[in-house]
Amino acid sequence: MRLPDVRGARPARVLVTGAGGPAAVAFMEAVDDGETELWAVDIDPHAAGLYLVDAAHRGLVPRGDDPDLVPVLVDLCSRLGVDVLVPTVDTELLPVVDASSRFAAVGTAVLASSRRSLATCLDKWALHQACVGAVPVPETHLLDTDLDGAALAWPRIVKPRSGSGSRGVELLAGPDDLVGRPRDGSLILQEVLPGTELSLDVLARADGHVVTVVPRTRLKVDSGIAVAGCTVADPALDALGRAVAARVGITSVANVQVKQAADGGHRLLEVNPRLPGSMPLTVASGVDMPTLALADVLGHPVADHVGFTPRAMVRSWRQTFLPVEEYEATGAVPVPEVAS
Known part of the structure; x- marks a missing residue:
């Protein structure tokens, strides 16, 4: 899906954080249509996602819990004319969203849900309290x-x-x-819930309308990331994902994790209020959530409903090869100075 041009004639300029993580890589691969202009940053020069963008479009920034992160990102967005900032690291979400007005002042929108939604989802006890009595919880x-x-x-x-x-x-x-x-x-x-664990990828527009819920099994998991699974059509899971999204106020992409209880019903485990690392399976099933979310934050129309076709996935390693000089240069990129 090609995004309409913004700021006149040029394509959307998008800056993605946490380029070493699977969520950032999944997002960049989904929206890399040859037109969207991608920039990537991370704390680590070895981050694989840095090498999915042009050499001039990559750099290093402070950690998500570093107070200098937001000033550095605001400065980058201002100097580069970034249209959309996409935070993909949990520790970055609240600081970045808290600074939404600062990003807006330099013309940058943040692809994320509201602060209230993030604060609820990032605290499992707060999430339980918000959902108990409204959706099935353990x-x-x-x-x-x-x-x-x-x-x-x-x-x-x-x-x-x-x-x-x-x-x-x-x-x-x-x-x-x-x-x-x-x-x-x-x-x-x-x-303890004895049954199968599933992830429900949820896309909601900025107005809160849930466009789609794509459930997927986690048949094999490595370091918390599904490396094998399949998407499944299940009306009950669709309804559960929509109920959770409405309860916690999701207005972007989120990942709702559930597990089957002894009675056969599913219970809410947690909500990751950001792009999930296994998004490629959802995209392959026919729902390009990264591109749709990007279109929504840019103010372009997004359909009320997008369906999907069940698909299976097995992940494997992949490599990026580049000149040694280019690799060494990435490690030498300094953290931009914060204006006093």
């Missing part, structure tokens, strides 16, 4: 000093309230396994 408890572990049924899953990629997620056999764990409210305990 039994969940906050691990604090008030929790009586002996009163719970075991085993249980323990996970951080914030974080991604299954980091810090463990199966606990009984209350003795809670000994030594912080009871400061930074962890949650959830019932």
Whole structure:
């Protein structure tokens, strides 16, 4: 899908962060139509996605939790005339969205949901509280000093309230396994769901209308990323994805993760309020969410509904080859100075 021109005669100029991650790579590959002008940044000169764009269109920036990140990105967007900034790293989302007015002042739109939506989704306890009673959720408890572990049924899953990629997620056999764990409210305990885990890729327009939900199985997972799976047509999963999106206010692309309970129904695990790393499968199934989301943030019409055809995917390694001098030059790109 080719995007209409913006700012006069030239194509859309898009800056993607977190170029080393699968979400950024998936986005760039989807919108790389030979017309959209792509720029990519990362904290690491080895980031694979940097080498999907022209040498003059790549650079290094501070980490997502560095207070200099937003000023550097605002400066880059201003100097380059960036039309859309696409943050793909969890730690960048809130700082970037909080600075939306600063980006707007230099003519740059941010492809992301609202702050309220992001804050809810990035905190698994806040997400549970927002959705309990409205959508099916697993039994969940906050691990604090008030929790009586002996009163719970075991085993249980323990996970951080914030974080991604299954980091810090463990199966606990009984209350003795809670000994030594912080009871400061930074962890949650959830019932064990024995069934299949699925991801629901959701696209909602800026007006909140959900355009489509594409469920996909996670048949094989490596470091939190599905490397084999297939998209499935299921009205119940479609309805669940739409209900979650409405509840938390998704207005862009998000990934809703669910798992099957013992009764056969699906329960909400978490919502990743950004582009998912396995987006290529959704695109191959007929829903080019990156391009549609980009069109929406640029103010172009996006259909009320986009259907898909179930497809299967197995991922493999791929390589990018380039001159040594070009590779070395990328590592030498300095972080732009922040104007005082």
